[in-house]
Every structure is written in C-alpha cells, then in structure tokens.
Amino acid sequence: PQYFSDQGHPVPPNYNPADWIMAVAQSTPEHELDEAGFFPSDVREEEKGLDPSDDNEGYLFGSTGRNSFLIRNPGKKFNDKQHISSATEVKLLFARELQNVQRNKKATAARFIFTTFLSLLVGVIFLGVGGKDPSDPVNFNGQFGSLLIILMMSMFGTAMPSLLAFPEERPVFIREYSTNHYSVSTYFISRLCIEAIITAMQIMIGILISYHLVDLQMNFFLFFSIMYTLAMTSTALAVLLGCAVEDPKMATEFLPLLFVPQMLFAGFFIATHIIPGWLRWAQYLCSLTFAVRLSILAEFSNCADETPLPGVENLCKRALMSNQANKDDVWWYWLVLCALFIVFRLSALFLLKKKASKFF
Template sequence: MTMTDNEPVAPGPFHSKDLEHSTSAFRCISEAHQGHSGSSLEWNNVTFKIGDKTILKDCTGLLKPGELTAVLGPSGSGKSTLMNILGGRQRAKGKGKSFGGVVSFSGQVDEPVKFRSRIAYVMQDDSLIATSTPREILEFSAKLRLGAKQDMTKEEVKDLVQDLIESLRLTSCSETLVGKELIKGISGGERKRTSVGVELITKPDMIFLDEPLSGLDSYAAYITVTVLKELAERGVPVMVTVHQPSSEIYQLFDNVMILSAGEMVYYGKTSRVTQFFDKYAGLRCPPNFNPADFVLFALQTEPQETIQKLVSAYAKSAEEDIVPTINTIRQTHKELATDTSRPGRASFMVQFRELFYREVLDTIRNPVVLIMRYMILLVLGLMFALIFFDVGETQDQDYWLANASEFQSYFGAIVALNIMAMMGSAQTAVLAYPAERGIFLREYASNMYSAVPYVVSKTLVELPLSFGDSLFLMIITYWLMDLQGSFMLWVLTLWLINLCASSLAQVLGSACNSAAQAIQVLPLLTVPQILFGGIFTPIENIPVWLRWLQYVCFLKYGVNITYLIEFGDDFDVINDQQNIDPDLLGLYLGVTFALLVVMRVAAIIILKKKAKFVF
C-alpha cells in the first residue's frame, strides 16, 4: 500500500469492525498509565564513540508526552545505540568509550542510567520461557514487580494481568505454551505482544521498543502499533525503531526520527518529512509512494554530500526550534520526586519462590530432556558395567601389589564412575545458562530479581535431579561391577561430584555469551580434572611444578573418597602410590564442598557483572 505525503490513506483491510473492537479493548492499558502522563525526554549534542569509530554524532531531539515516534535509518545508522543510551541501557563510559552531550528527563539533567527505571524497554528478541504460558509470564512479572507494593493485593494483580491479556488480544492463547523449536507454541505476533505486556505491567512513564515489528505479518504489526498509539494518546511517550514500515503503519506515527551514519537527518512530524527532503536536498518523493521506503532508499543511494545537506539543515532547525524548547523545559522543571507508587524489587523470598516455581514447571513440562538424560545414563552405565564387569574383589594389599593389572582395572572403574558423574552433569549444565542468557538479561535489567535467587533456585531444582542421576547410575553399575564399598556412600559421593561439575559448568556458562563458546571451552576445564584423577599416571609422577593443580580439581577428591570407600585405610603402600591419606577423608569432603560453594558464588558474581548493563 502506498500514499502521498499530504494525502490520507484510504481505509484498508485493517479498518474493520473487529479492529475497532480490539482498539477499544486496548484502552484499559492506556487508562492504567494516565497517572504517569506528562513525562518528556530531552537530549542535545549526544555523541558516542568506541575507539576511533563514531557511533553517534551531535544528536539532538525531544520526546514529548502523547506522541508515538518512529526511528528510521539504514542498518548501522545508530538507531538502537541512540535508544539504548537514552534508555540507560548502554554502557556509555569505560575503556575505549567516549560519551558527550546532555540528556534530561522532564527537564532534570542526569546520567541516562538514573532514568532507566522510569522507561520500559522492549528488546528486539522475544526472550521468553518456552514452557510458560503468556498468562504465567505476565503473572511472574507482576508478582516480582508489583508484589512489593503494599497496597496491591493478589486479586488486583490477577485483575491487571487479565486486563492486559484482553487488551493485547492474548485471550485465545493465554493458556498455551510460548514454545520454541521443538515445542509447539504461540505465533510470532502473540510472542511480541506478550513481551510488550511484560513491560507494561509497571505502568512506565515512557516506552522504548527495539524493532518490535520484525518477523510479524502486516496485520500483527498493525495491531502492535495500534496498541502503542493508544498508549501514546494517553500521555505515555513511545519511541520505536522500525525497519521499512508499511504506509498504513507509517501513518500511525506522530513523529519520525531519521538517522544516517550516526547523525540525525530529520526529526519531526511524519507528514512533513518528504517536504524536508525536497526543500533541502532536492529529493522529491514520487506520487503514491511510501515515504518510509523513499527515505530509506534515498539514504542508501544518494551521495554523501546530499545527505550532509539534510544533516546540516536539521542541525540548524534543531538549534532554532528544539534547543530553545529543551532549555525552557530544563529551566522550569521541578525536581523529580521519588515515585513511591513505583514498585521496587520484591523481597528475596518472593524472588526465590517465583523463580523456583518457574524452574520446576520448566523441568516438568520438558519431559523429553529428562527421558534423554536417563537414556544416556542407561546406555553409558551399562557400557561401563560391562567393560568393568565383576572387577571388584575383597583382597588384601599383597594380592593387589602382586596383581597390578587387576588393581589398575579396579582403580580405573572407580575413576571412570567419577568421570561419568562429572561429564554427564557438566554437559547438561553448561548449555543451560547460555540458552537462558537473553531471558536473564531482560528480566535482570527490568529489576525483577537479582542473580542470587536466580542461581539458588536453579541449584535447589538441580539437587534432586543430580541425586537421581547418581542413584540411577549406581543401580546400573554397582552390582554388575561387584563394588565392595557402601552403596549409599557411593551414591552420595557421586552426587557431590555431580554438583561440583554442574557448578563448574555454571561458571563457564555464565561467562560465555553462547552455547557454542561454552562447549568449546569446556574441555579446558574438564580434561585437567581427568589428568589429575590418577588413572593415567600416579600423582607422584607428575612434575612438581604442576602437581599443585590436584588441590583445585574436585574430581581428584572424588576419586580419593570413593577409593577409600572401596579399599578402606589398610593399604598404606598403595595409598602412598596414589597420594591418598585415609586420615584426610574429612578434609577431602570439606574441600570438595568448599569448591562447590566457591564456584556457585563465582557464577553469581559473573552473572551480576555481565548483567549490570544489558548491552
């Protein structure tokens, strides 16, 4: 569909009775934000550099109450970076970074990060828990972000969630799992509206959305922008980065901001953009042509000299019209009072409870993962049991010294079980954190919870699963291998090694940005554990300058403990060969548990550091 600059678009397929019904339903969202109307955002001469590269240069603008603003520009023009900086989501200062300019919220000048709690930010990627429903996702957000308000009851929270579900046209899918590649779920448009609803829960003063229309069909995109238009009309400023909007969607926006190579080319009414391009660059939009398509095409095909004419023309008009308005707002502003009605983060127990419940549901609703987990244990356990079949015997030290090869097989079985407990847990856990990275960063940035209850909740859900793994492995192998030590002590020791391995994987998964990175680095942390396990060579044969690494390898402690479970403390010669001291059994247990705790704390610290800013 196309349109001229001064000619309204004829009613299209979206202007139907059912659309009028839906927009009336959106009104409840808008009314919920009336108490936060009147906020504005001002910025002038904003410049941002990383190294020698200029990302933004002398950007000036003003976001007013009641206006829906589109941000247009070619890829790499700085759209998302400008929005991230204005929304306090971009680390603007630091090594190799340079930031200049002034930003103010309703006239109060400060660092943008100070305003981030007042600005809802919907990211481009819909990072949602695949095994949760839209209703559960909205209730999760409400309980963590509104539950801290003393005057908001559970019933009121549920009513708010129901209003959002109806307003965002999610009623038909409210009880359907969000889904992912292997789990059938809701549509792309429904996912996007769920993401919007998560941020609308807190009734923000302002809303930023990064490419919310990507991947949506024309009707779903139109419905999404209509929601935002309704909110803007109720006094909530809304800024949206869009990529090639249709003419009908373009018409819904009040203003358009256009960037090219980090510089602002135009910022003003959508109806005047073609006149601006014609007046200052001689670029005339053809009749019946979408202005958005015309602008984006011109910015990528016209010579740089032509684009600079537009940049200079806007800079002059901003200096004459926008800057005086910004100065007036800043001179007459009232100090932003602390908004006591704005919900803070819920208590630790509430955070933990909701995260724990969600983690349990995620485990239960994904039975394929559990089935595969135990099938792998069954196959590998049987393989180990058959390879080391009937290896265990009750013999004295002299027998084992005389039959070194048999002892090596017996000892090899002990090490192999420890390795299996380690690898089975590490492989699973190392993928979990990168897979949920986007979800954690979005929710952490939205102040839903801290890293501590997030890690603790995952740890407690993991405890019975890890115990089940160890128990299942020993049921398969213990009698077939004819092991002599206490069955329950074996289970408990492998459980401890399993938890240590998942803790190590947590640290790695928290530090890596993707599952591919984590998988590539994992051998660097697990192979040394195996080398110092004592199966390939006795510890005493390892060079002295490397031997100290055994003291930070939890697998070595696991081998020592299970060795003592099997052979007791009577084999002084063999104990010396394996560098195992029966008198230090308590120390082995204590150090192993300490390593577990240290690695979990390290995972928390890494997550907090990486999530301090989302971008």
C-alpha cells in the same frame, strides 16, 4: 505465545512476549492486524461499577470497560519501591524452573536415558570385577578403572547441561533482570535448587545400576555421597564457565578446559607426586582428584591393611600411596570438595551479576 502463532506472528525463541506485542503493533499496519484477528469483538458482560458515593471504604471503581481500575486504601501514598521478598522470588522462580523441566521433556528424558545406558554399558563391561581378588594385577586394574570411569561419568553427565544452560537462557535472564523482576542471587538459588534435585536423581539412577553390576565393596550410601558431591562441584565449575560466555557455541569450546585437567590430576594416568612441583598446586582446583582419593580409600582400605604373600606386592596399598590417599586426611578431602563447590558458585554469582549489567 500460542495466540500469536495462531494469528501468523509467532513469538521468537527467548523473546519477551510483552516486547513482541509492541514490535508487532508498531511494525504491522492496523488493517492487517484486524484481518489477522487481533481485534475480536468484545462480548463480555460487565457489571456496573460501584458508586463512589456508596459506603465502600477502601474501594473505588472508575468507568467500566477495559480501563476499569481498583484503588485500595485511598489517601495513602503509593510506594513505588515496594518489592516482594527474596523467599517469594525464589519460590516463583523455582516453580518456573520446574515448569521448564516439565515442558522440555525430551531433553530431561534424554539425560536420564543416556545415564542409564552408559551405566549399563560400564556395568556389563566391568561385570563383577569389584568382587574379584585384588592381589591379581589384572583384577585390580579392572577395579580401579571401573571406579574411575564411574566417577568420570557422574562428572561429565551432570556438568554438560549446566555448562550450556546459562548461555542459552541469558537473553531471558537479562531482560527480566534489567526490568527488576528479581535479583541475581534469587535467580541463582532457584537454579541451584533445581540442579541439585535433578543431579541427585541422575546420580542415584547411575549408581543403582553400576554399583551392583560392578560389585563394588564400599558402602552404597558413602559412594553416593562421594558421587553426588563430585557432581555438584563439577556442576559449579561448569556454571562458572557458562556464566563467563554469552554464546552457547562458545561454551562448548570450554569442554576440554573443564574435563582434561580433571583426568590428568586424577592419579590414573600419572601419579600425582610425579607431576612437576610448580604445577602440582592445580590439583586443588580439580574435584575429581579428591573424589578419587575418597573412593579408593573406601574401596581398597581393607585390602591395603592385609599382609600379602611373600614376594607379592600389595596393589591396594600401592594405589593409595601413589595417589597420596591417607585415611587421616579424609576430612580434608571432603573439606576441599565442599570449598571448591562454594568458591565456584560464588564466583559464578559474581560473574553473572557483572554480566547482567550489559544489556544485549
């Protein structure tokens, strides 16, 4: 790409350089290409090709120069359907995704800077609230609110880039897939691997700051597991929506659909059992609902088991009841989160494969 830029014909964004070579060659007069420096003198020193009569079994060179070619194992029929393994495809695609992250340093840095800033902001606002007496309604509201805000931050901060990534990279993917460079599944797996790594780093940075500033009482690694599972599930839903659209601008229109239902079914604004029964089933599509239940069980279970003073309500116990969080159902909450991740990812894979059949 840099070579074409130097000659006055820069490669457009998301354009295959090989296609651009053909476009420039067919649309630009030869004398202009010569003046631009596309035909430099060949100063290479090439060795003489091997004589076919020599005893070099398995090798045969044609004429020297640009058209020199090498044929291995003469006499054997070439199989034009040969292809590299899926593992090799994933390896090469993952390496390319890693290079893209390194090249796009500003976007990657901004992602971590925003996470750090927001975690510091939440941590300072809710400074030490997790260690205060939960029997005080003011303290308890702060504890529950800080927990919900941290969970929502992890969901929003990781889902947004994934929602916009697929529409932006769709032209490159369609071109390469249409020429059988790789399969949809290997492309999807490589994307999943790089997303899992970046998401883990982003969540870890956010938790290291907010967990200690807010002074949460649950186990650190348990909280990381909840946050990371929520983030990956939300990312899977974002990828599904991203695969459904072709325009990045259209993808931003889906943001309310991605976030608003999650907040409504989280149990903070309204208890889930108050929601009309015919609509209550939608909570099983909202990963934030089950992440909240796991979090409040880990944070408030101890105080929920305490016997309050006469005339004082146990707020921890009431929070668990209003959100239908049950200790015996912890395994079920984890199962739903994992199932949502798998269903959303497989649905996105199917949708992407279907979309790939249409060449833009």
